[in-house]
Amino acid sequence: MDQTSYDLIVIGGGPGGYEAAKIASNRGLKTAIVSNTKLGGRATFGSLLPSKIWLNAANHYRRMSEASSHALKVEGFSFDIQGLKEDIKRKSTAYSDQITQILKDLKVDIYHGNGMITGEHTVEVSDDEVKETFQLEAKYIIVATGSMPRFLPDIKPNKNRILAPKIAPLLPHIPESVIIVGGGVTGMEYAYVFAQLGARVTVLHNKRHILPEMDAEIADYLENVYVEKYDMAFHKGLKVRSIVQEGDRVIATLESGETFTADYGFIGIGRVADDGFYDKSAIDLTWKDNGGLRVNSYMHTGIAGIYAIGDVTGIPMMANKAILQAKVAVRHIVKDVDYPERYHFISAVYCYPPVAQIGSTKKDGHCDIVEKPYRCLLRSQINGEPLGLLKLKIDPDTDLVKGVSGIGPHIYDILAPIQLAMEHHIPYDELITTHFANPSFSELVSLEVSEIKE
């Protein structure tokens, strides 16, 4: 049947899949997208978007508590968890509706159901609504099935007081105390949310530094802010054996036998690629040791016209990396253009102060490290937000930025021009000679290093 044959089928309706379908159709490919959720995917309904709405509420709550330093008097304020739940529902649905409409306008065919690759050019769709299974064909397939939270047999949510990222539906109020298992991105975002909204937070983490993928100095900076501002308790370099609920209490037990108790538990110990998108007897895809689907620098799996993008290709799992990879894959499909192989992307943690990084800032005996504190920034002084640090790794031979890490307000936006500079080999000296708006956050990039005094 003609209508079931496509240039491109995208499997997965999250940020990467949506982007791939959009730009492919924009470039003239006859495109279909298969999604087992409403468009927007888990990112919109389970993880990314809900967490950012929690974070947004926590940020507003924080600003409210600092009102007196912004020439305002507040009589009283409180967090409205019911309002938050409605906010999540409304914004998730609105975003999903918006991107659905955009894809419809672009004539992308949208199939709701599980997409399963059964041959090099064949996708079988099990449609949830009409309860039928049918086959689609395509010259190219992009796998964008994303990831799911990772749990262990004795470390998993119980739909009561042991929670995982999708916490809102289960939480009747902000608990008095929470144990967070996992000091990675998700753990540190929710640690901020809980602490800012009034909970006593204890973090149990298996590594020496929180945010183990980030610069250790920046990670320690965040930990110090959490400790000083919220009296948060950190227990690191340990292994949690189990977390269980007994009555109204949650008990975490370490391998050492030590126990911690709190009203609630939250598990953020990573995510795993969703590999339920292909018939393993029909297609022989290769997986990396750490769990991601193996692809080349154009996101091609090596099999026929099958590409893979986003979380399914492994860590780090970031929506903007998925979107970037969607652009790389589609450009490779339509034009065979040589998009730079070693693309850069921003890893970000949207707590407060937020943390972001591109590449690595590890000292290697060759590169220089330049540090720029926010307190030298006029915008920070005006906003009364002096905390923060930007750290760049520069190759003295080429004057190129090799990596950057930072913590502070809007750090994920501050890194945008640096990302561009890294991508296009703009020397550091050129970067700081371009002066950005005053007073803005971006100005931190163009600050001359002489301002750095400890």
Add this chain to the structure above:
Amino acid sequence: MDQTSYDLIVIGGGPGGYEAAKIASNRGLKTAIVSNTKLGGRATFGSLLPSKIWLNAANHYRRMSEASSHALKVEGFSFDIQGLKEDIKRKSTAYSDQITQILKDLKVDIYHGNGMITGEHTVEVSDDEVKETFQLEAKYIIVATGSMPRFLPDIKPNKNRILAPKIAPLLPHIPESVIIVGGGVTGMEYAYVFAQLGARVTVLHNKRHILPEMDAEIADYLENVYVEKYDMAFHKGLKVRSIVQEGDRVIATLESGETFTADYGFIGIGRVADDGFYDKSAIDLTWKDNGGLRVNSYMHTGIAGIYAIGDVTGIPMMANKAILQAKVAVRHIVKDVDYPERYHFISAVYCYPPVAQIGSTKKDGHCDIVEKPYRCLLRSQINGEPLGLLKLKIDPDTDLVKGVSGIGPHIYDILAPIQLAMEHHIPYDELITTHFANPSFSELVSLEVSEIKE
């Protein structure tokens, strides 16, 4: 005397002068700075910094009034004008102290008093404190005397109810109604402040569009927001003859005879270069017709080693332009490097939503205009801030960005990577292929244009 001879003397202690002294000393020049204010200049004590603290307070007040859409309940809140006055004093002083300390650490000699160029290499300083006059010598001189608010004989502040930018000391409370004379940057920033804090605002403006240096569509966008949100009254394309105070009322009279009355008046009709820095009989500097000191693309005046940067070189008068020009001038002095002649800078208006622009976005029959609305941005949806528009002018032959204008949250930060792309001739297609953090404001830059639907 040896200690009064310098490689470089900077006249003026504002943002441009401070930057010039800092980076010159950093590069080994024996440097002095002469300032007739505490370091930081009028920008820190009269115009830029105080206005941004007013704007910061207005922004917090606005967020407070929107608390219910961020899952918060607020019992009552009010603006504390006394708190604001203290905030301005505290932050201005802290910033001035910080940059003074940085220059001291860099061994820059700081002279407080009027600096007057009396010869090609001579600066006479009238020291305020010790009431004496003495001469300094330098190989190079950088003039960074800035600008002062412009007034007319019948349109000037009266230190009572007719105000100019330095308003805080004179204002006992937010007035019920204000007439703003001038629809430029200063007028539009304070229009937002007054309206958001509760005043009824009437704007009298002599041009057809507010913000006449900005893209007309973007300027109209801001006007519409002001009208819809604050019921602000705009009267444009007219000439104000006079503004006077009678008792507790302020009356503005147009050339047409029409009058407007309010509790307070605010005058923001531009700024004029401060030209009181040289002996006109000794040095023959050239002034442009529109009031700025004439300089070449390296900020050199054409006379001996005399350079000029910032507001004294004319419109547009922006602190970041002054800082950029400081970098250009000092680099020219120390290295004769060929810094790009046609540098770009961001003009910004820090109202809400803020407005920013680089170059011109005027249609010219050749270039394409690409528009990206904020409502397609996930960050805007999460923050509940759907208003805003980014507008780029692209040359279809080269795919280079020729100009950009925008309105919306953090637009001045969003423009940073675009500024870098313009400076370094990075094609638009490369700009959108680099994907910035998700969900961030910068992501608006990398959004594919297919999302644009009206």
